[in-house]
Amino acid sequence: MNAVVQASGLGKQYRRTWALRDCTLAIPEGHVAGLVGPNGAGKTTLLRLAAGILTPTRGTITVLGQHPGAGPAQLARVGFVAQDTPTYSRMTVADHLRLGAWLNPGWDNHLARQRISQLALNPKQRAGSLSGGQRAQLALTLALAKRPGLLILDEPVASLDPLARREFLQGLMEAVAGQGLSVLLSSHLVADLERVCDYLVVLVASRVRVAGEVSDLLASHHRLSGPRRDPGILPAGQEIITESHTDKQSNLLVRTDEPVLDPAWAVKPVSLEDLVLAYMSQAADDRPASPQRLKVAS
Amino acid sequence: MIRLSMLQLRAQAITAAVALIAFAVLLAATGPHLASLYAASGLRDCQPASCGQRANSFLQQVNAASPYGTVYLLSIILIALTPAITGLFWGAPLLARELETGTFALAWSQSVTRARWLAVKLTVGGLAAMAVTEALSLLFAWWAAPLARAGALGGSGSSLALNQFNPLAFVTHGITPLGYAAFAFTLGVTAGALIRRTVPAMAVTLAIFAALQIAMPLWIRPNLFPASHTTVAITFNSDTLNIYTTHSPHTFTFTLATDDGLAGQPEAWIRSSGAADAAGHPVSSVVPSACSPAASSSGPGPALANCLASRGIRLAVAYQPASRYWPLQCAETGIYLVLSFALAGYCFWRISRLS
Numbered sequence: 001m002n003a004v005v006q007a008s009g010l011g012k013q014y015r016r017t018w019a020l021r022d023c024t025l026a027i028p029e030g031h032v033a034g035l036v037g038p039n040g041a042g043k044t045t046l047l048r049l050a051a052g053i054l055t056p057t058r059g060t061i062t063v064l065g066q067h068p069g070a071g072p073a074q075l076a077r078v079g080f081v082a083q084d085t086p087t088y089s090r091m092t093v094a095d096h097l098r099l100g101a102w103l104n105p106g107w108d109n110h111l112a113r114q115r116i117s118q119l120a121l122n123p124k125q126r127a128g129s130l131s132g133g134q135r136a137q138l139a140l141t142l143a144l145a146k147r148p149g150l151l152i153l154d155e156p157v158a159s160l161d162p163l164a165r166r167e168f169l170q171g172l173m174e175a176v177a178g179q180g181l182s183v184l185l186s187s188h189l190v191a192d193l194e195r196v197c198d199y200l201v202v203l204v205a206s207r208v209r210v211a212g213e214v215s216d217l218l219a220s221h222h223r224l225s226g227p228r229r230d231p232g233i234l235p236a237g238q239e240i241i242t243e244s245h246t247d248k249q250s251n252l253l254v255r256t257d258e259p260v261l262d263p264a265w266a267v268k269p270v271s272l273e274d275l276v277l278a279y280m281s282q283a284a285d286d287r288p289a290s291p292q293r294l295k296v297a298s
Numbered sequence: 299m300i301r302l303s304m305l306q307l308r309a310q311a312i313t314a315a316v317a318l319i320a321f322a323v324l325l326a327a328t329g330p331h332l333a334s335l336y337a338a339s340g341l342r343d344c345q346p347a348s349c350g351q352r353a354n355s356f357l358q359q360v361n362a363a364s365p366y367g368t369v370y371l372l373s374i375i376l377i378a379l380t381p382a383i384t385g386l387f388w389g390a391p392l393l394a395r396e397l398e399t400g401t402f403a404l405a406w407s408q409s410v411t412r413a414r415w416l417a418v419k420l421t422v423g424g425l426a427a428m429a430v431t432e433a434l435s436l437l438f439a440w441w442a443a444p445l446a447r448a449g450a451l452g453g454s455g456s457s458l459a460l461n462q463f464n465p466l467a468f469v470t471h472g473i474t475p476l477g478y479a480a481f482a483f484t485l486g487v488t489a490g491a492l493i494r495r496t497v498p499a500m501a502v503t504l505a506i507f508a509a510l511q512i513a514m515p516l517w518i519r520p521n522l523f524p525a526s527h528t529t530v531a532i533t534f535n536s537d538t539l540n541i542y543t544t545h546s547p548h549t550f551t552f553t554l555a556t557d558d559g560l561a562g563q564p565e566a567w568i569r570s571s572g573a574a575d576a577a578g579h580p581v582s583s584v585v586p587s588a589c590s591p592a593a594s595s596s597g598p599g600p601a602l603a604n605c606l607a608s609r610g611i612r613l614a615v616a617y618q619p620a621s622r623y624w625p626l627q628c629a630e631t632g633i634y635l636v637l638s639f640a641l642a643g644y645c646f647w648r649i650s651r652l653s
Contacts, residue, residue, distance in 0.1 A: 051403075052406075053406055069411070072409050072411055072414075075411065078407070080403065082403035082404065084400060087404065089399070095305060098301075098302075099302055102302050103299060105409055106409070143407075
């Protein structure tokens with residue numbers, strides 16, 4: 001498995017606080033990977049480290065096999081749309097395309113112009129007067145037209161209205177289908193990720209809680225409900241993610257690769273949202289280790 | 299990358315071009331008349347004996363003609379302020395605005411390393427700031443050439459022909475505008491990199507630059523080269539020497555009247571002057587009690603002068619000769635260029651670990 005992003009013991013410290021600490025993960029190639037987690041989990045820091053905007057304080061990260069931001073060639077391989085999709089407010093749409101063409105040797109001018117005309121953006125309009133959705137589309141166009149191998153998007157739709165949100169994600173999906181690139185995007189809204197992602201990483205307090213292909217995750221997680229019982233007596237291979245009990249009933253969310261055979265349980269599939277929420281609401285020290293968690297000398 | 303930084307400097311470049319053209323038009327409109335006044339004054343081929351007087355009358359004539367005094371003063375102030383303006387409006391936002399609005403993430407995720415990005419931005423912006431300032435300075439030097447020649451011929455002391463070492467004249471002529479422009483620009487960039495907000499960065503840039511512009515003529519420039527020393531006789535009828543103050547009735551303090559400068563060296567920079575005895579020791583004040591009562595009680599006059607001269611008391615003058623002008627210009631410009639490179643180096647280090 002080739003990893004587009006591989007981090008080991010990755011940490012980033014700002015003065016005294018750690019924005020990301022001891023993060024270890026590997027995201028395989030060829031996916032649209034969603035990074036989800038609560039505010040402050042370190043999503044933005046992780047993405048900025050991957051884009052080469054930040055340099056790690058500790059640990060290592062490689063993107064497409066190279067250190068992020070190692071040089072022009074590596075910068076050319078990674079497209080990055082930062083949070084709030086920053087653009088130069090005084091520069092026109094056409095100026096932004098010029099910027100992209102001048103600064104990126106692999107610039108696909110045809111693609112850029114096509115997208116701008118599809119989006120019905122006026123090339124002479126200043127970026128500062130675009131709507132939030134148009135600005136996000138412009139930033140996405142810049143990142144796509146440099147023809148990266150990996151596209152990183154940090155909360156690209158967070159500030160968009162539902163319609164603009166859908167259009168943006170649709171545009172993203174079309175581009176991904178056309179270019180065959182890997183994507184890593186973050187969001188705290190699972191619904192957005194569900195629409196576009198086939199791989200999911202749940203990051204809580206710098207730790208990967210769960211990672212895997214969305215279809216595998218959905219197939220291996222089940223919601224069990226039945227008469228109240230001690231969860232300690234579940235068969236081996238069934239791992240409890242969350243549990244809640246009333247006087248008479250137990251509700252469990254379990255992970256297992258085996259079918260649940262106990263007839264006392266009513267087994268229901270979980271939605272992606274429930275799954276993410278379950279992992280996010282786990283107490284920090286509740287699980288001994290996530291699969292990729294490693295000890296790193298500090 | 300060069301094209302991008304030119305594109306992003308477009309608005310500032312247009313402002314600068316408009317200002318330059320307006321300035322050039324103003325000078326072009328008034329310059330020819332000034333030159334004709336100079337031609338009419340006969341200064342071009344004056345005899346050495348009459349030059350000083352002719353220069354003075356030419357400068358008085360120009361001073362009386364309405365726009366020139368204003369144009370002269372405004373131009374000098376404009377040129378002295380231009381480095382600060384470019385440092386504030388071009389330098390300070392260069393990094394601060396990117397960091398403030400988050401566009402640095404856009405700029406630094408293109409296929410150009412941020413070191414190259416900064417190198418090009420610093421070079422293009424810095425050279426533009428230097429070019430604008432020096433262009434203003436050269437335009438003004440062309441316009442004021444008749445005045446400068448009159449000043450050099452002995453007509454100095456007029457507000458229209460500042461001594462070349464005058465603090466305002468020194469920073470607006472020659473090559474110092476280049477040094478000041480480069481320094482103010484990189485200072486602005488550095489302040490922006492440190493403070494990361496445009497307006498506070500501008501304020502800090504202005505404060506530091508103003509402090510240096512005051513410190514330079516007061517404490518640094520005078521000490522770049524050791525002063526030359528000479529003594530001149532104390533006379534009272536000379537054009538070039540005056541008694542400056544009298545304390546009590548029988549005590550006189552002598553200084554060289556800086557307005558008139560040193561005899562034969564109208565363009566020298568007088569650092570200090572005071573009475574000194576024959577052995578060369580300074581005499582802070584002279585009590586000519588040994589001179590005849592008539593000489594001392596009659597106040598400053600030829601009798602007192604003769605008495606002092608007979609006792610070997612002369613006026614000791616410390617000065618920078620006019621020939622030090624270019625060495626001083628080079629040294630000061632060099633200092634600012636070195637500071638600029640040091641600041642630029644710091645900016646590179648800073649952005650390599652920014653955000």
